[in-house]
Amino acid sequence: MTILSTENLLAGYDGAAVLHGVNIEIKEGEMVALIGRNGVGKTTFVKSVTRLISDTHGNINFNGTNISNWSIHKVARAGIRLVPENRGIFPKLTVYENLEVSCLYAQNINKSEIKNIFRLFPRLEERKNLAAGLMSGGEQQMLSIGRALLARPKLLLVDEFSEGLQPSITKEIADVLRETNQQEGLPILLVEQNANLALKMTTRAYIMVKGQIIHTGSSEELLKNDQILKENLVI
Numbered sequence: 001m002t003i004l005s006t007e008n009l010l011a012g013y014d015g016a017a018v019l020h021g022v023n024i025e026i027k028e029g030e031m032v033a034l035i036g037r038n039g040v041g042k043t044t045f046v047k048s049v050t051r052l053i054s055d056t057h058g059n060i061n062f063n064g065t066n067i068s069n070w071s072i073h074k075v076a077r078a079g080i081r082l083v084p085e086n087r088g089i090f091p092k093l094t095v096y097e098n099l100e101v102s103c104l105y106a107q108n109i110n111k112s113e114i115k116n117i118f119r120l121f122p123r124l125e126e127r128k129n130l131a132a133g134l135m136s137g138g139e140q141q142m143l144s145i146g147r148a149l150l151a152r153p154k155l156l157l158v159d160e161f162s163e164g165l166q167p168s169i170t171k172e173i174a175d176v177l178r179e180t181n182q183q184e185g186l187p188i189l190l191v192e193q194n195a196n197l198a199l200k201m202t203t204r205a206y207i208m209v210k211g212q213i214i215h216t217g218s219s220e221e222l223l224k225n226d227q228i229l230k231e232n233l234v235i
C-alpha cells in the first residue's frame with residue numbers, strides 16, 4: 001500500500017518556481033532516499049509535503065487522502081513528521097523539556113514514553129538536564145529525531161541528518177533509523193546530499209536535479225553502477 005505519493009508537485013517562493021512537477025512515492029514499510037546536490041529543491045519538497053510551504057500545486061496523497069490543502073497542524077496530527085535541516089530544537093530548554101514539549105503537542109503521548117527515546121539514544125538520558133543548545137551537533141540531531149519519534153509518526157521525513165556530523169555519530173543515528181524502520185515498519189524518506197550514506201540505508205532512491213526527479217530505482221543498483229550519480233554530480 002502507498003503511504004505517500006506526490007503527483008506533479010510544483011512549489012516555489014514568491015513566484016520563483018523550485019519544484020517542477022515532482023512525483024515521489026513511499027510504500028508501507030519502505031525507507032527511501034531523495035538525493036541531490038545543494039539547492040536542487042530537496043528541502044522545498046519536504047516542506048511542501050508538511051505544508052510549511054503552502055503555495056503548491058499538484059497532489060499530495062497520504063494514506064489515500066489528498067492532503068494538498070491541509071494545514072501544517074492537520075498534517076502533523078495525521079502523523080507526518082519532519083526532522084528539519086536546522087533540527088528545530090529549543091536551545092534554552094533542557095533535553096528532557098524538549099521531549100516534554102513534544103508530548104504536549106502530540107496527541108495521546110504520555111511523558112512515560114520518553115524513556116523509549118532514552119533507550120534509543122542513551123546519550124540523551126545522560127544529558128537530560130542539560131540545555132539542548134549546549135550539546136554537540138550530533139546529540140542535537142539525536143534529540144531532533146527523538147522528538148519526532150516520540151510523537152509515534154506514521155511517516156518520517158529526515159532532512160540531511162548527517163550534515164556536519166562525524167562518521168561514528170552518523171552511524172549511531174543511522175542505526176536507530178534503520179532499526180526503527182525494520183522493527184516498527186515506520187516508512188522513512190531520507191533526504192541527503194550524502195548519496196553513499198543514503199543509498200546504503202535505503203532500498204529505493206530518487207535523484208533530484210533542478211527541482212525534477214531525473215532517476216528512480218534500486219539503491220543497490222545505483223551503488224553498483226554509479227554513472228548516473230557521477231553524471232549528475234551527486235557524488
Ligand SMILES: Nc1ncnc2c1ncn2[C@@H]1O[C@H](COP(=O)(O)OP(=O)(O)OP(=O)(O)O)[C@@H](O)[C@H]1O
Nearest residue numbers: 013018036037038039040041042043044045085193
Ligand atoms: N525561503 C526561501 N525563499 C526564497 N528562495 C528559497 C527559500 N528557500 C529556498 N529557496 C531557494 O530554493 C532553491 C531550493 O532550495 P532547497 O533548500 O529546497 O534546496 P536543497 O536541495 O534542500 O539544498 P541543500 O542540500 O543545500 O539543503 C534554492 O535555489 C534556494 O535558494
Ligand SMILES: [Mg+2]
Nearest residue numbers: 042043085160
Ligand atoms: Mg536542504
